Amino acid sequence: MNPRKTVMVYIDGFSLYKGMLQRSFPEYKWLDLEALAARLFPRRSVAGVKFFTAPLKPLTNDPGVGQRQQVYWRALQTTRVEIVEGKFNFSKQYLPLHPEELDEAGRVRTVLIKRPEEKGSDVALASHLIVDALENRADSYALITNDSDLVPPLQLLSARGKDLTLVSVANEKYNKAFDTAGLQTIRQIRRGALASSQFPAALRDAEGRTIRKPPTWP
Incomplete structure (x- = not known):
């Protein structure tokens, strides 16, 4: 039996939040990204999941936003998800x-x-996408985003024969600039996939400490 092909998944955290979790599906913020990746690609083995985000600063109308984010990051760190931090200004x-x-x-x-x-x-x-693809870390590469700034690197990799997928955070209303990126497929995230990929309300980290879902999250 031939082994299943592999996929690397890259998640634009800001795009995922704005596109799906802020208003459309706020009840699914406690999202296990590794489990979501497996559901999005049931016929492939997930070789890795990278989550690109930035630490939030307290807001006047929401002083606890940074604390909730840190709790969520602790939950993600119980999985194989790699968190890659940018900056928030x-x-x-x-x-x-x-x-x-x-x-x-x-x-x-x-x-x-x-x-x-x-x-x-x-x-x-x-x-990360370009380096991973050129080092052949997987058979295919999937981006969860709607940021058209990522079209040029996708075009470069497509021209070199890489298997690329866009997972839309805007359903069929994804940025049509991606139609020029040489993608193999464009997929959507359904409500059922989000609902089935939630962390339990409480879980433990590697040191046995309990991590609980923020009480203000639905």
């Missing part, structure tokens, strides 16, 4: 009001905002 900039308003001089009124930005994760994901 706030940038200040002036943007026009919506709907637009004009001041006395006829200029568009603007307001100063503080925008959260994740830095480095897309570059890190692209770098």
